[in-house]
Amino acid sequence: MTAEAPLSASGQEGRSWASGAVVYQVYPRSFADSDGDGVGDLDGATSRLPYLADVLSVDAIWLSPVYRSPMRDFGYDITSFTEVDPLFGDLAAFDRFVGRAHDLGLRVIMDFVPNHTSDAHPWFVDSATSRVAEHADWYVWADPAPGRADPPQPPNNWRAVTGGSAWRWVSQREQFVLHSFLPFQPDLDLSHPPAREAIHDAMRFWLDRGVDGLRVDMVDFLAKDPLLRDEPDEHYRFADAEHHLDRQRLPEVLRGFRDVVTEYPDRVLVGEVNPDLSIEETVALHGTAEDPLLDMPFNFGLLRTPFTADALAAHLDAYDRAVPAWAWPNLTLGNHDVSRLASRLGQAGARSAAVLLLTARATTFLYNGDELGLTxxxxxxxxxxxxxxxxxxxxxxxxxxxxxxxxxxxxxxxxxxxxxxxxxxxxxxxRTVTRQRQDPDSMLSLYSELLRLRRSHPVLLDGAQRADNPQPDLLRLHRQQDHPKPASLVILVNTADADTVVEPSHLLGHRRPLLCSGPAAWQNETRTLRARSAVVLR
Incomplete structure (x- = not known):
């Protein structure tokens, strides 16, 4: 039995429900354990959904992988794209999760990992047996480099994200197989029609079960140079790769994914991209209005931008200008692959970062636990x-x-x-949820208040945005709209380790504080913004 159909559209003409949404990443292993084995699972996550809907009031959940897997990379090494691993439950538990989320008004975005499988996947087990097996051409295979070297040498200089060569010798087939990540994660060849169609069918499997979108893992890697040419610079950054990551052929792969998602009304396609891509390269993965690719290529820019007023203003301004008018921006400051926000910025910095993230013009992605100030x-x-x-x-x-x-x-x-x-x-x-719910000055209370503010002030969703730094160490966001009702807010973030006095003209006529990042963060009479603090002014 499948979950109920997704929720109705937002009603905003020309926009998906995800435009301006707040999406909360649930890393299921660490979210809630219902069966006492020490690992989080789907029923545990389902039991905690009211927290996301009522305490935080987010709009959607991004669910990290729950596929059947040997768990050598915690679900990103898949042995079945259409089964739930028993560690997390089963398909019935998944349907309960999606159904309960929808009952609470929450959307569900499913993590999808099409670049590679586990080497224990039946497709690969068969592919590795013979060059004429049914799945022989489903993976990226290559003969050794010319010559009679012992041991055989890789066909080119491509390297794995985790270090070392991206090629693994498979003696049974007497060929190398590509693994862009860990050695037990062989790369699928999505230029091979049967492999590509199998991945498309897997997408449909979860869309049929009611998920509201897919977050595609590492989209940059989905197309490779069919000639397997060396990278000109053997020390290449992946963002600069010319052959290992074939950007000329990537749109064709993404277009196939887009065609599948378009078969289903009101679904979204999110793509994880290399965090070192330029703004222009990232935004290009939206496609065009006539030929759309990703609804949201992940913008990891804030993760790589120094938390200084000038750097933040420059990134926000450049990115907002680069996103096409028909598309929608997105921002994030955390996920399961990077150091936690409060560890990077400290508790005070994490609070001001939360104010910035949830008042900027964007769909916002939050990582579970950042709302608690976890380190x-x-x-x-x-x-x-x-x-x-x-x-x-x-x-x-x-x-x-x-x-x-x-x-x-x-x-x-x-x-x-x-x-x-x-x-x-x-x-x-x-830093428990229970304790923080009882403390009006806690990090959780700040996030809850920010989300309420976001909903009660449409200018934070639909208003235009200008980002600048009018004086040293002061980031200013000006959110403004003329229709349907004129509104204007100014958000100020002091990125320095010392208090700052804001010049009167820099307030743009806004003097009434609506929200502060912490107690006594803003002194209205003296226009003083405390160190590492933020304020929203009307």
Whole structure:
């Protein structure tokens, strides 16, 4: 039995429901455990959906992978695109999750990983047996480099994101297979029609079950040079790759994905892109009004931009200008692959960053736990889970994937009835949802207030935006609209470690504070904005 159909459209002419939405990433392993095995699951996540709908009041959920998998890369190594791994539940649990989300007014975006599979996927097991097997051409295979080298040498200088060569020798087939990520994640060849159609059918499987959109993992890697030519610079950045990532052929792959999504009304297509791409390269993946590709190519610019007024203003202004008029911008400051926001900026900086993120003109993506001010957790060597850490020490992601602390109940702060798969962390154990709901000055209360403000002031959704830094260390966002009702707000962020006095002219006539990033952050009489603080003025 499938989940009910997605919610109706937003009613905004020419826009999808995702325009201006706030999307909350649920990393299911660390969100809520219902069966006491120490790992989060779908039923656990379903039980916590009222928190997202009523306490935070987000619009949508981005659900990280729950596919059947050996879990060597926590679900990004897939053995079946149309099954739920028993660790998370089953298809019935998935349907309950989507159905409950829709009942609460929440949309669901499903993480989709089409670049590669697990090497335990039946497609690859068959492909590796023979060059004439049914799935022989479903992956990117290549003969060794010319010569009689022993051992055989890779066909070119392409390298894996995790370090080392991107090629793995498969003796049974006497060929190399490409793995752009970890060695047990062979790359599919989406230029091969049967492989491409199988991926399209997998997309339809989840769209048929009622998901409201797909977030496509690492879209840059979906097309490769069919001639497998060397990269001119062997030390290439992936953003500059000419052959490993074939940007000329990528639109054809994305167009196929767009055609599938278009078969279903009111669905969205989000794409994860290389964070080092320029604004122009990122925005180009929207396509055109006549030939759209991605509704939202992820803009990771704020993750790479120094948290200084001049740098932030420059990025926000350039990006907002670059997004086509028919498309919609998006912003994020966190996800499961990067250090947590509060660890990067500190608690005060994280609060002002939240004000910026939720008042800027964009669809906003939040990472679970950032609304609690969670910080990275030091993981003892014996508890390390992430294979990236073993392959490239220091690049492990366990630290920012610790479980959410829901309350004070042992042994895992309400996340699980048993020891969790990763430690919650001593500091994070004090930042529980229960405690923060009772504290009007908590990080959670700030996020809740920001989301209420966003809904009660349409100018924050539909208004034009200008970003600048009118005086040192002061970021200013001016949000303004003329129709249907004139409205104007000014958001000020002090990125310095010292208080600043705002010049009267820089307020643009706005003097009434609607929201501050913290207690006493703004002194209206003296126009003083505290260090690492923010204020929204009417």
């Amino acid at each position: 990275d957790v030091d993981i003892p060597p014996e508890l390390v889970q992430d294979p990236w850490e073993a392959r490239t020490p220091g690049r492990g992601r366990d630290r920012n994937r610790s479980p959410l602390p829901w309350d004070d109940s042992p042994p895992a702060a309400g996340f699980s009835a048993t020891a969790p798969w990763l430690p919650v962390g001593a500091a994070n154990s004090t």
